[in-house]
Amino acid sequence: MSVGMEKRGYAIKIMKNKVYELLKMGKRIDERALDQLREIKISTRVVDKADGSALVSLGKTKILTGIKVEIGSPYSDRPSEGVFTVNAELLPLASKTFEAGPPDERAIELSRIVDRCIRESRAIDVEKLVLIEGQKVYMVYIDCYVLDYDGNYFDAAVLSAVAALMTCTLPVYRVVDGRVEPVGERMKLPLRTIPVSITMALIKDKIIVDPIPTEEEIADTLVTIGYDSEGVLSAIQKSSPGLLPVGIFKEMVKMGLVKSSEVRTKLEEAVGRGG
Amino acid sequence: MSKPKLIDENGLRVDGRRPDELRPIKMEVGVLEKTDGSAYIEVGGTRIYAGVIGPREVHPKHLELPDRGVLNCRYHMASFSVDERKPLGMTRREIELSKILREALETVVLLEEFPRMMVDIFVEVIQADGGTRTAGITAASLALADAGIPMTDIISATAVGKVEGTLVLDINEFEDKYGEADMPVAVAPQLNSIVLLQLNGRMTVEEVERGLEMAQAAIKKIREIQVDALKRRYRVEPEGLEA
Amino acid sequence: MLYFNENDLVIPGQLLADNGRRSGYGTYTRDGKLYASTTGLVRVVNDVVRIIPLSGRYKPQRGDRVVGIVSDVKPNVVEVDISGELTAVIKPPERETTPLKIDIGDCVYAEVKSVGIRGTMLSIEGLQKIPSGILVKMNPAKIPRLIGRKGSMVQMLRKESGCDFWVGRNGLVVVSGPDPGSEFAAVSAINLIEREAHVPGLTEKVINLLRRLRGGTVE
Numbered sequence: 001m002s003v004g005m006e007k008r009g010y011a012i013k014i015m016k017n018k019v020y021e022l023l024k025m026g027k028r029i030d031e032r033a034l035d036q037l038r039e040i041k042i043s044t045r046v047v048d049k050a051d052g053s054a055l056v057s058l059g060k061t062k063i064l065t066g067i068k069v070e071i072g073s074p075y076s077d078r079p080s081e082g083v084f085t086v087n088a089e090l091l092p093l094a095s096k097t098f099e100a101g102p103p104d105e106r107a108i109e110l111s112r113i114v115d116r117c118i119r120e121s122r123a124i125d126v127e128k129l130v131l132i133e134g135q136k137v138y139m140v141y142i143d144c145y146v147l148d149y150d151g152n153y154f155d156a157a158v159l160s161a162v163a164a165l166m167t168c169t170l171p172v173y174r175v176v177d178g179r180v181e182p183v184g185e186r187m188k189l190p191l192r193t194i195p196v197s198i199t200m201a202l203i204k205d206k207i208i209v210d211p212i213p214t215e216e217e218i219a220d221t222l223v224t225i226g227y228d229s230e231g232v233l234s235a236i237q238k239s240s241p242g243l244l245p246v247g248i249f250k251e252m253v254k255m256g257l258v259k260s261s262e263v264r265t266k267l268e269e270a271v272g273r274g275g
Numbered sequence: 276m277s278k279p280k281l282i283d284e285n286g287l288r289v290d291g292r293r294p295d296e297l298r299p300i301k302m303e304v305g306v307l308e309k310t311d312g313s314a315y316i317e318v319g320g321t322r323i324y325a326g327v328i329g330p331r332e333v334h335p336k337h338l339e340l341p342d343r344g345v346l347n348c349r350y351h352m353a354s355f356s357v358d359e360r361k362p363l364g365m366t367r368r369e370i371e372l373s374k375i376l377r378e379a380l381e382t383v384v385l386l387e388e389f390p391r392m393m394v395d396i397f398v399e400v401i402q403a404d405g406g407t408r409t410a411g412i413t414a415a416s417l418a419l420a421d422a423g424i425p426m427t428d429i430i431s432a433t434a435v436g437k438v439e440g441t442l443v444l445d446i447n448e449f450e451d452k453y454g455e456a457d458m459p460v461a462v463a464p465q466l467n468s469i470v471l472l473q474l475n476g477r478m479t480v481e482e483v484e485r486g487l488e489m490a491q492a493a494i495k496k497i498r499e500i501q502v503d504a505l506k507r508r509y510r511v512e513p514e515g516l517e518a
Numbered sequence: 519m520l521y522f523n524e525n526d527l528v529i530p531g532q533l534l535a536d537n538g539r540r541s542g543y544g545t546y547t548r549d550g551k552l553y554a555s556t557t558g559l560v561r562v563v564n565d566v567v568r569i570i571p572l573s574g575r576y577k578p579q580r581g582d583r584v585v586g587i588v589s590d591v592k593p594n595v596v597e598v599d600i601s602g603e604l605t606a607v608i609k610p611p612e613r614e615t616t617p618l619k620i621d622i623g624d625c626v627y628a629e630v631k632s633v634g635i636r637g638t639m640l641s642i643e644g645l646q647k648i649p650s651g652i653l654v655k656m657n658p659a660k661i662p663r664l665i666g667r668k669g670s671m672v673q674m675l676r677k678e679s680g681c682d683f684w685v686g687r688n689g690l691v692v693v694s695g696p697d698p699g700s701e702f703a704a705v706s707a708i709n710l711i712e713r714e715a716h717v718p719g720l721t722e723k724v725i726n727l728l729r730r731l732r733g734g735t736v737e
Contacts, residue, residue: 012587013623014650014692022698029652031702047402048320050355060308064401066355087363092349093326093397095309100349100397102364143354143363145399147324148308311575330575330603383530385546385555390635392603420530423574425555427546428531465531465553505529505557509572510716 011218019218023206029214035255037210037263040159042270044167052168052189054271056160058210060150062094065142065160067168069189071131071180072139082129084140086115088157095149110157113237114144117158117195117226121234124165125190131173131180138170140189151212154224154239158197159267165189166271193228196264197235198256200225202248209259216240223252227260278453281438289450290319294443297433297493302414302504304421310397312422314504316414319447320404325414327422329394344389348377350411352400372408379412379461379471385425394424405448406434409459412471417501421508430470431497432461435486437478442486444493458483460490464498524561527572528554534567544569558659576602576658576688578638582630585648585686586640588620596620598628598640600688601655606630606638608645620647625692627684648684651694652701656712658689663715664708671711671721678728679704703731 019029026034038059047053050066057063074081088111090098103111118124129138142164144157168189173180201211201219211219221242226235233253238244281289288294298319307313310326317323333339350372354361365373380396396418398411409432416430436446438454451457456476463470469487478486520535522528534545535552544556545567554560558569571577578584578600586598586606596608608628620626625648631641656664665672665685672683681695681704693704707724714720 010589010623012625012653013621014625014648015653016623017650018652025698027698047322047353047355049358049402049404053355062308064353066353068355068360070360087354089363091351091397091399092395093307093310093313093324093328093399096328096331100351141354141360145353147399150308305573312573332604388555389603420557421573423556423558423571425544425546426530427548427553427555429529463531465533502529506527509527509557 012214015214016218019215020204023203023208028208030212034206035209035259037155037259038212040263040266040270042159042163042267044163044271050164051170052164052166054160054163054167056156056163057148058152058156058159059212060148061146061153061156062148063144063146063153063156063160065144065157065164067143067164068141069168069170070139070141071136071173074130074134074137079134080130081126082124082137082140084118084124084126084142086111086118086142086144086161088114088144088146090146090149090153094146098146098149109237109239110153111144113154113197113224113226113235113239114142114157114161116235117197118142118161118165121193121195121226121228121232123162123191123193123195123228125192128190132175132178136180140168151216152199152210154199154237155197155210155263158195158226159263162195163267163271165191166194166267193230194264194267195226195228195234196260196267197224197226198259198263199223200252200256202242202244205248207248207252207255209255223249225253225256225260227257229264231257231261279449281450281453282441286441288438288443290447292443294441295489295493297445297496298447300497300500302417302500304417304504304508310418310422312418312420312424314414314417314421316410316417318406318410318445320402321400321407321410322402323407323411323414324399324401325411325418326397326399327394327415327418327424328397329422330389330392330424333391333393338393339391342390343386344384344391345393346377346381346384346386346396347393348373348380348396348398348415350376350398350400350408352403352407356400356403372411375471375473376408376412376415379430380415380419382468382470383416383426383428383430383463383466384419385427388425394419394422403448405446405451406459408432408471409434409461412461413497413501417504420505428463428465429498429501430461430463431494431501432459432471433490433493433497434459435490437476437482437486442482442489444489458486458490460487460494462491462494464494520562522560525559527558528560528569529557530555534560540566542566542568544571570659572659573657574659576600578602578606578630578633578688580630580633582687583685584628584630584640584688585653585684585690585692586626586628586688588622588624588626591620591622598626600638600686601690602638602688604637606640608640608642610642625653627686627692646684648692649694651682651684651692652705654691654693654705654708656689656691656708658687660712660715661685661687661689663720664691664711666721671724674721674725675704675707675728678725679707679732700732703728706731
């Protein structure tokens with residue numbers, strides 16, 4: 001089925017040449033336009049035991065994110081803010097190149113990019129996650145699992161994490177004599193913006209959006225940019241070696257902005273439909 | 276907190292089942308793109324993906340065996356699959372279950388047919404609602420069959436529990452938590468043999484025997500669902516394959 | 519006695535026969551009875567019961583033509599990834615003065631010379647380096663359908679798409695055509711064949727697809 005092969009440390013020459021040849025004509029190896037993302041599918045509330053969850057596919061890349069909410073102590077230097085953490089795992093069944101064991105540098109980079117897109121855009125209203133200042137706050141654990149890897153796990157992970165956040169609910173507590181007790185109701189997780197990332201590859205002098213592995217492995221460089229709902233950047237990651245000319249990067253920022261708003265519309269529609 | 280009632284006056288369980296009734300089961304084969312074989316299973320609230328990669332070259336090389344293949348198995352739960360968030364990394368429980376599942380699968384896989392190679396089996400629990408090891412091995416068998424790995428049989432499994440003195444089939448998490456015993460059973464039905472058996476709790480000799488009989492009867496039904504899932508995956512018109 | 523009809527889908531552990539049948543690929547015997555060990559279609563050929571697998575990795579057989587990617591070039595051996603269980607090798611003849619002009623990442627088309635416990639050896643005679651094209655991966659079990667009866671399907675594909683096809687038994691296929699439109703059309707046709715290998719009237723469907731897709735391209 002797929003024209004992409006597993007990342008193998010060396011590119012398949014005929015595929016590399018074909019990608020170059022097609023790009024010269026403004027075409028891609030899977031027939032997409034240069035700035036076209038693959039099909040996005042989002043299903044939310046897929047894990048009942050999680051407080052929020054979403055299964056997202058971007059083409060054949062598939063990522064499941066689940067969120068668990070607990071009560072814990074705030075960081076001492078931020079007594080009036082709730083806490084959240086992002087973790088990402090590249091499950092070994094997602095690709096022959098992923099190995100079981102503690103997260104490697106790729107998995108850690110992925111979780112930190114997702115974290116930055118959410119944290120720096122101030123998407124989660126952490127001030128509203130405080131129960132008793134300095135003592136008890138909501139702790140939000142966002143865990144992303146890559147189930148199928150067919151390129152660009154960055155954008156798929158951000159999408160699934162944000163979709164899970166959009167459906168996440170928290171148990172409501174009241175404070176009685178300095179202790180918290182559940183009221184038996186739930187409230188929506190307070191979100192201020194919808195962060196979306198767009199990953200672009202530079203191949204020769206062409207910028208393409210949402211690369212598949214065949215493109216990733218021959219790309220001169222890869223750049224992921226996170227944008228909030230206002231179009232403000234909240235994360236940039238140049239995630240592979242190779243030169244990134246300044247002019248190309250400026251183009252990417254603009255292209256990513258347009259694409260991110262397209263993706264955000266799709267995300268809002270999908271989660272809205274999910275209820 | 277007082278112990279909740281697990282069997283009501285009509286003899287029904289907390290989820291309304293009769294003692295010998297299985298939860299709804301759904302299975303699908305060939306659900307992942309990048310594995311050589313895969314399956315998805317739902318048993319009540321339990322949801323699991325199983326994926327198989329191989330046979331392929333052994334890594335690290337020194338584990339290679341000249342006369343037979345190597346089977347690896349990893350049973351792993353997503354952090355959000357359980358009520359209390361599971362810490363990242365492998366817990367002692369996951370390491371034990373990985374070993375138990377691997378040994379069960381080794382009894383049916385014809386290892387001598389792939390010397391100097393290895394097969395990896397990954398069981399990923401997305402949601403745990405009791406019976407994850409039995410649902411996991413049931414799905415892993417389907418994934419192995421989907422990967423074309425030669426086997427003497429397809430393993431099917433369920434658990435028998437004891438709640439308020441009554442033997443019940445396919446216990447859910449709640450019954451496991453408050454009940455008296457949990458006995459997961461996996462069998463190779465065609466070989467009429469047990470390949471996985473554990474007991475966690477107290478049961479009399481007679482209860483163990485009766486529990487095994489209940490499990491065997493249920494496993495016939497589970498087997499049918501497995502066969503159906505495989506046939507749906509490979510519905511093939513014979514003329515379709517003529518060379 | 520046989521417990522199946524020719525071409526039945528069988529699964530591991532299924533009883534196939536209880537006397538005197540010889541055990542072929544994908545079967546095993548226990549206590550004098552014959553069982554399936556692999557999922558697939560069961561057939562009897564010359565009294566041997568064997569299973570045609572429908573999934574799983576490619577298992578090389580002598581004489582198969584395969585497409586592979588050169589993964590390493592060592593002094594005495596060239597390693598080729600054929601998407602099988604083990605990497606295949608090509609051994610250039612000794613005292614060869616002109617070394618094989620192949621390099622890592624090259625796509626080659628070759629015949630399986632031998633299969634053994636030491637791995638798969640590809641033949642150097644008739645070895646071709648595929649100059650260009652799009653590499654497509656499909657389920658090796660469906661390659662016979664892509665080839666068709668006596669090559670009828672692939673001949674039709676060549677004619678209708680205008681592309682060259684290198685069809686590897688291992689599930690790797692390269693298509694190379696005069697323009698991107700015809701190559702994309704050929705890739706779509708391969709995907710259709712993989713998806714609907716079991717559907718009767720497939721040839722017609724493929725022809726229609728190719729004519730529709732090719733109608734849109736400028737000749």
